[in-house]
Amino acid sequence: MKIITPFMALTTIAILSTVMLSMPAFAQENPKLSDAEVASVAVVANQIDINYGEIAQKKSKNADILKFAETMISDHKAVIAQAAALVTKLGVTPKDNAVSQKLLGDAEKTKKALRSKSGKAFDKAYIDNEVAYHKAVIAAVEGLLIPETENQELKTLLEKVVPALKTHLEHAIMVQNKLPK
């Protein structure tokens, strides 16, 4: 547990604090994030998990970890492709913002920590981070991105992504429980 706690804390606190800091925006008439900024956060959040998966593919030899990483890469790529197609259709250009920058900054630290590990320690760190990351992203999508999105098509896409994220979380917990203690 000592090994994984920093990962979980880092990612969870980072994203959830971002969500919490954005909460007052719900009470305001103008949302804190524009649709272009929501689109940017969505793409960045998906890309971060693809990057984690690619690290896992290079570092792990555990079949369950490799299978999970492959699923994360293909699913999150599919979501990015649909988001890209939608913003193109809507004529919206994803706009970099404080939330996406924070996500990227924290992800760099997590990637560095993951790369420093190997073997069973890596597998545990990777899957613990996946559990924490998906919990945090689900909270962010449901609590921040969906409520702040004005365009109905973008909102619908985000709503469709939530069941996939929840399935990923369930899958990650299953792999986590299966890893040798």
Add this chain to the structure above:
Amino acid sequence: MRTSLSILKNCIYLLCSIFLLNSCASETKKHIPKIYTVEIKQMKFQPAELVVQKGDTVVWINNDIVAHDVTEESSKAWTSSLMPVGQSWSLVVTQSADYYCSIHVVMKGKLVVQ
């Protein structure tokens, strides 16, 4: 005596005819295959459990946002292989089976042959 034998023969013919007709009718009933659809949506097989008869066809259609597959769970006896978004796959059901998506292993479904 001849009349009695003739009546008996006719009765036997009649019974045989009724039996044959009845058999044909029930055979016909058994072999009208139905087609069922299972929609893959929101990371679920909908319906998750389907009751069918042997020889019925089940069509799975992927209306989700990511690719899936449909794979028999216990011995991988059959699989759809990768089903991209919008694609469908069908199976003539011969026996009950538990199945799952081998990509998203927590997604499960069941076919029950009556």
